[in-house]
Amino acid sequence: PEERLAAYRADITYGTNSEFGFDYLRDNMAVSVEHLVQRGHSYCIVDEVDSILIDEARTPLIISGPSDDNVDMYTLSDRTARQLKEGRDFEKDEKERNVSMTEAGIARCEEILKMPDLFSDAAHSDLAHRIVQSLKARMLFQRDIHYVVKDGEIVIVDEFTGRLMVGRRYSDGLHQAIEAKEGVKVGRESQTLATITLQNYFRMYRKLAGMTGTAATEAEEFKVIYGLEVVVIPTNMDMIRVDHPDAIYRTVTEKFAAVADEIQESHKEGCPVLVGTASIESSERLSKLLKARKIPHQVLNAKHHEREAQIVAQAGHLGAVTVATNMAGRGTDILLGGNPEYLAKEAMRTQKADPSREEEVLNGLLEKFREQCRQERDKVRELGGLKILGTERHEARRIDNQLRGRAGRQGDTGSSRFYLSLEDDLLRLFGSERIQGVMERLGMEEGESIEHPLLTKAIASAQKKVEELHFDIRKQLLAYDNVMNRQREAVYAEREHILSDGNIMNHAWDVIDGVVEDVLDRYFPEEEEADPARARSRLKSLFGPGLDPFLEGVDNPRDMLLHKEDLKNEIRGRFQEKVKTLGEEESGALMRFLILHTLDNGWKDHLLAMDELRRGIGLRAIGQKDPLLEYQFESYNLFQEMMERVRESVAELAFRVRVASERGGRSSGDIRESREFILPFGPPAEAPPLPVAVGEGPRQPLRKGPRVGRNDPCPCGSGKKYKHCCGAAR
Numbered sequence: 001p002e003e004r005l006a007a008y009r010a011d012i013t014y015g016t017n018s019e020f021g022f023d024y025l026r027d028n029m030a031v032s033v034e035h036l037v038q039r040g041h042s043y044c045i046v047d048e049v050d051s052i053l054i055d056e057a058r059t060p061l062i063i064s065g066p067s068d069d070n071v072d073m074y075t076l077s078d079r080t081a082r083q084l085k086e087g088r089d090f091e092k093d094e095k096e097r098n099v100s101m102t103e104a105g106i107a108r109c110e111e112i113l114k115m116p117d118l119f120s121d122a123a124h125s126d127l128a129h130r131i132v133q134s135l136k137a138r139m140l141f142q143r144d145i146h147y148v149v150k151d152g153e154i155v156i157v158d159e160f161t162g163r164l165m166v167g168r169r170y171s172d173g174l175h176q177a178i179e180a181k182e183g184v185k186v187g188r189e190s191q192t193l194a195t196i197t198l199q200n201y202f203r204m205y206r207k208l209a210g211m212t213g214t215a216a217t218e219a220e221e222f223k224v225i226y227g228l229e230v231v232v233i234p235t236n237m238d239m240i241r242v243d244h245p246d247a248i249y250r251t252v253t254e255k256f257a258a259v260a261d262e263i264q265e266s267h268k269e270g271c272p273v274l275v276g277t278a279s280i281e282s283s284e285r286l287s288k289l290l291k292a293r294k295i296p297h298q299v300l301n302a303k304h305h306e307r308e309a310q311i312v313a314q315a316g317h318l319g320a321v322t323v324a325t326n327m328a329g330r331g332t333d334i335l336l337g338g339n340p341e342y343l344a345k346e347a348m349r350t351q352k353a354d355p356s357r358e359e360e361v362l363n364g365l366l367e368k369f370r371e372q373c374r375q376e377r378d379k380v381r382e383l384g385g386l387k388i389l390g391t392e393r394h395e396a397r398r399i400d401n402q403l404r405g406r407a408g409r410q411g412d413t414g415s416s417r418f419y420l421s422l423e424d425d426l427l428r429l430f431g432s433e434r435i436q437g438v439m440e441r442l443g444m445e446e447g448e449s450i451e452h453p454l455l456t457k458a459i460a461s462a463q464k465k466v467e468e469l470h471f472d473i474r475k476q477l478l479a480y481d482n483v484m485n486r487q488r489e490a491v492y493a494e495r496e497h498i499l500s501d502g503n504i505m506n507h508a509w510d511v512i513d514g515v516v517e518d519v520l521d522r523y524f525p526e527e528e529e530a531d532p533a534r535a536r537s538r539l540k541s542l543f544g545p546g547l548d549p550f551l552e553g554v555d556n557p558r559d560m561l562l563h564k565e566d567l568k569n570e571i572r573g574r575f576q577e578k579v580k581t582l583g584e585e586e587s588g589a590l591m592r593f594l595i596l597h598t599l600d601n602g603w604k605d606h607l608l609a610m611d612e613l614r615r616g617i618g619l620r621a622i623g624q625k626d627p628l629l630e631y632q633f634e635s636y637n638l639f640q641e642m643m644e645r646v647r648e649s650v651a652e653l654a655f656r657v658r659v660a661s662e663r664g665g666r667s668s669g670d671i672r673e674s675r676e677f678i679l680p681f682g683p684p685a686e687a688p689p690l691p692v693a694v695g696e697g698p699r700q701p702l703r704k705g706p707r708v709g710r711n712d713p714c715p716c717g718s719g720k721k722y723k724h725c726c727g728a729a730r
Contacts, residue, residue, distance in 0.1 A: 004037040017052050021061040021201045025194040028492045029063070031596055033499050041204040049210025050398055053226060054218055055160040057199045057474050062171070064190035065604075071176065071186040073130055078180035080112050081134035092139045095429055095469070099135040129615075130173055137177035145279040148302060152184050157280065157302050160399060162325030164302040172615070192607045193600075199225065199478055200485045213405055214398040221471050225478065241385070241408025244417040245456045246393075247449040254447050255421040259391055260289045262419075263321055267295055271383040272320040274334065276403040277301075278392040283323050286391065290321065297321035313342035316386055318376045326399055334386060334406050337377030340369035385413030393418055393426050393459055395466040419449075420459065430462040476628075483632050484610060487639050491603050498595050505579065508591040508654065512575060515542065515651040516568055518644060524560045542652050543571050578655065594653050602646040609638050 004023060007013050020038075027036050046052050084090055089105030092098070101109075101119065109131060110118045119128045143149065147156050148164065154175060156165040169175040169187070179186045202208055208226060215222065219230040249255040259275065266273045277283040280301045287299050300311045300322060315322040317338040344365040351361065380386070386407040394400055400418065407414030420427060501507050519542070523535035532555050539547050550567040554560050579587040613634055620630045 001035060001037060008037050008039055017046070017056070017198060017202075018061060021196060021198060022063065024201060025061065025063050025196060028495055029194055029600065030499065031593070036499070041206065043207040044202060044205040044209070046202070046208070046210035048212050050212045050215050050218055051160060052198060053202060053210065054221060054474075055396075057197065057225075058477055059168075060171075060195050060197045061201070062190075062192050063194045065193050067189045067191040071188055073127055074134070074173070074176045074180040074186050076113075077127060077130035077134045078137075078177065080109055080131050081138055083112055084108060084135065086139065090135055092135075094140065094425075097136075097140050099132055099139060101132065130177065133173045133177040134180065136174060137181045141174075141178055142281070143182070144281040144284070147178060148280065149182055149184060154178050154182060154184060155302075160326065160396075162280075162302055163305065172611075191604065192611065193604050195607065196485075196488065197477075197481050199474075200481060200488075202226070214401045217397050217401075217467070221474070225474070237411030239408055240411065241404070241414040241416065243404060244415060245451045245453055246418045246420055246459055247451050248455060249419070249421045249449050250423075250446070252421045252423045254449075255391065255419050256286055256289060257447065258449060259286065259389055259419050260293060260295075262389060262417075263290065263297075264293055264295055266387055267319055267321055269383055270319045270379065271385075271387050272316050272318065272336070272380060273322070273387045273389060274315055274406055275321070275323045275389045275391060277323065277325055278394060280325060282391055283325055286323050290323070295321060297323055300324035310342070310346075313339040316377075316380065318379055326394070326403060333409060335373070335377075336380045336385060336412055337373040337375070338369075340366060340373045343369040343373070381413050384415055388414065388416035390416070390418035392424050393420060393463060395426060395463065395470070397460065397463045397467065400463075426462055426466070427459070430465050479628055480614065480631060483635050487606075487635070490639075491599065495596065495599065498592060498599075504588045504592050504595075505584075508595070508650075509572065509575065511595070511647050512571065512651045512654065513568065515647050516564075516571060518647070520560055520564060524554075524557045526557050530556055530560075539567075542648065543574065543655050547571075574655065590657065591654065594657070595650050598646050598649045598653065602642050602649070606638060606642040609642075610635060613638065 007015070008023075023038055027038050030036055084105055086092060088102065089108050090099055090101050093100070106119045109128075110116055113127075115124060115127075118124050141147065145157070146159070147154050149155075150164070156168050156170065157163070158165050169190075170178065173189055176186050176189055203226065208228065210228075215230045216232055222228040222230055247258065249258060263273050263275065275286065277286060280303060283299055283301045287297065290297050298307075298311045298315075298321070300308060301324065304311075311322060311324075312334060314320055316334045316336040344362060347365050347369075348358070348362055388404055388407045390400060390403055404416045407416055422428070498504065498507065516539075519535060519538050523531045523538070532551055536548050536551055539551075547567065547570065550563050550570060551560075554563055582590065613631065617627045617631045617634070620627045
């Protein structure tokens with residue numbers, strides 16, 4: 001925390017997007033002001049902004065704790081999923097990446113598990129959900145494409161960068177389903193303690209900017225989601241790279257054979273080649289072909305990432321062949337002729353130079369390799385520069401442009417071409433059937449390709465369809481997440497107020513006063529029959545016995561108003577007596593702890609309830625209802641109920657808690673050292689574990705003014721009572 005605090009105190013703080021997001025979440029789980037590290041969100045400049053704000057926009061940052069779920073159920077659901085047949089028992093939608101059960105499939109599952117009403121009985125909903133997740137794991141997620149198995153664990157592969165995402169897990173039980181599928185140890189499902197999407201995190205900054213070489217194709221999304229204009233900056237030197245039309249083959253086998261032929265020809269000439277593949281599986285398949293032809297090459301993918309610097313440094317070397325996933329496609333400079341600095345450092349490692357002459361030897365090696373690389377660079381330029389070969393079009397044009405952008409940098413020569421087949425996912429799912437029709441009418445033989453600018457345009461159009469689909473998905477997710485975001489902001493603002501409030505006892509009394517109001521409003525409604533017996537019972541459970549005389553003979557709202565202040569004064573007196581017994585300082589620490597602890601537990605349970613609501617809300621469309629409107633309505637009710645439970649729990653604990661002093665002559669300067677809070681329901685739960693993952697300036701002053709009563713009209717002008725509007729989070 002000290003290092004992070006010092007970093008955030010600086011005028012400029014440099015870091016990764018996920019760490020900034022996790023620090024924000026950790027700040028909003030802190031139990032004292034001293035543990036806060038961030039100091040507001042003023043101005044953020046994002047490098048490779050399209051990768052962070054678009055490619056990773058759907059990825060939520062989650063701090064989680066262990067759940068009590070039975071992991072054996074995933075093994076059971078995987079065994080069940082193995083016995084189901086596609087088409088008869090379930091249907092898969094690769095475009096939407098979804099699986100849906102048929103009536104026959106539901107009956108088959110019930111037969112296998114001997115559980116009638118498996119998919120209709122709420123008691124079995126968890127198992128039914130896990131079976132669907134197991135089907136997704138089997139039908140939509142492939143090893144060495146979407147994930148790898150490393151050291152007995154499932155590690156996700158980033159579909160945009162090709163890198164391993166160590167420490168990240170699929171949510172909603174999908175990761176456990178993949179673990180069961182691969183036969184590795186199934187991890188416990190986790191419960192979310194705090195979460196935020198990168199979209200909403202970066203939208204908190206008052207000013208937001210970024211840089212990338214490939215934002216032009218996503219200009220509309222930057223404008224709609226973030227309110228950012230995309231400005232294209234002219235290149236420093238003229239672009240002379242030659243981008244050839246795509247070469248389209250009938251099958252994947254023909255395509256890879258053609259790529260291998262092109263690599264072999266280029267290698268003979270001495271032209272460096274960088275081959276971009278869409279997956280680890282494709283890179284290893286091509287590597288086998290090159291080994292069979294005895295073509296020396298380097299493979300760069302998530303399995304061999306530790307040699308990335310070395311491989312990239314020498315990818316522009318004369319005759320070099322590099323096969324890489326798109327992890328080599330972003331933010332890397334490939335120098336034609338090789339990198340002299342890297343070659344000199346490698347040579348230094350193999351030489352045993354006198355330590356006193358290290359600098360002299362290094363300078364000599366640098367001079368030697370600079371001359372060598374300069375000569376090679378001239379030869380490579382004569383041969384046409386770095387040749388980029390893409391083995392598949394990605395779903396986003398930006399990723400292809402990133403790969404192309406490795407050649408022709410700073411005025412260098414270079415060329416690019418993509419090799420495709422009709423069996424590629426993009427053309428199979430989104431490509432026009434006319435492409436296949438044209439190839440069939442031409443009567444193309446095996447191994448022949450078709451190249452034409454019109455076909456390249458048709459493929460770009462297919463990519464645009466995918467981009468539009470993903471944009472719509474991100475917009476829809478943002479609409480749902482905005483609902484949660486407003487609730488998150490309310491809870492976190494309340495937490496910040498509690499942490500920084502110098503007079504926490506006033507806040508505590510506001511909570512207790514609000515609970516009294518809520519109980520009386522609930523059991524003495526203006527237009528319904530009053531229930532004084534239940535009111536007395538609830539007040540007794542909250543504040544203890546002895547309050548019945550204050551509601552004696554009260555059976556309607558009008559009579560209740562006459563006795564309300566006397567009742568409040570009695571409860572306030574009891575509260576002040578409790579404060580006097582404990583001491584002002586210790587009472588303040590106690591109330592701050594109680595409110596934060598109860599609010600955090602309530603928020604954790606609320607996140608779980610919201611996940612369950614979100615999972616099933618789409619079914620409302622069957623009843624001709626808008627799922628988003630239904631989600632907004634239901635989530636508002638859940639939030640109101642959660643805040644009411646939190647307030648009542650705080651009030652109840654405040655009147656029941658007692659403090660036991662430790663024996664010995666210790667000072668009472670620190671309440672955590674000298675006293676132990678004894679809660680009526682057992683000791684407080686342990687602090688939630690923080691993920692092993694991944695400067696405090698002047699704080700904004702609290703606004704001061706006349707206090708708004710809970711039953712006063714809300715100052716926002718809605719016409720509602722304050723407690724039912726802006727005061728709902730208080």
